[in-house]
Amino acid sequence: MNTGPYSEQAVCEFINGNFFPVRTECNWDHPTEAMRRFGVQWTPAFIIHDPDGKEHHRFVGYVPTDDLLAHLWLGRAKISYNSDRHGEAIPLFETVLSRHPAAGAAPEAAFLRGVAGYKESHDPKELRRAYDLLVARYPQSEWARRAEPYSAISL
């Protein structure tokens, strides 16, 4: 388990208040049915499922508190985004960026916030703003490179 962050009150409260948490023990000598079902190849591994059990976000390896909270917000945002509830997803992506700007999940949140903004408003400037944000804050990230085509959109 990701035992470090779980010893922090804020993490416990956030998880208890926003998710139904479940822990699944793995056994590498005798892989379990759950490991096969979810394709778990390494631990710790974390999956965020919507209430119907559909996977929306996954991350692998130890993550410190700031990264964990960012992933949890991002997972919530992606559930809304993947369900075409873009107006609901936008503030969740923005929460990743405002509360956890240095987290590893932040560039993905910035990219998807731009796409969600475009889908919600049909205004391509949303994509250009996402590109500008990524270049300004996360210029080395893959997400900045993925957004590069949006640099041609006029503001």
Place this chain on the structure above:
Amino acid sequence: MQGIRWDTDFLAALAKAKEAGRPVYQDFWFDG
């Protein structure tokens, strides 16, 4: 401090999630 209220049964957690409309956070761990 109140810790995380873990379930160990995914399907039980999913049933609660469906009823409450709240997502499931699943942690796969190995005690090596």
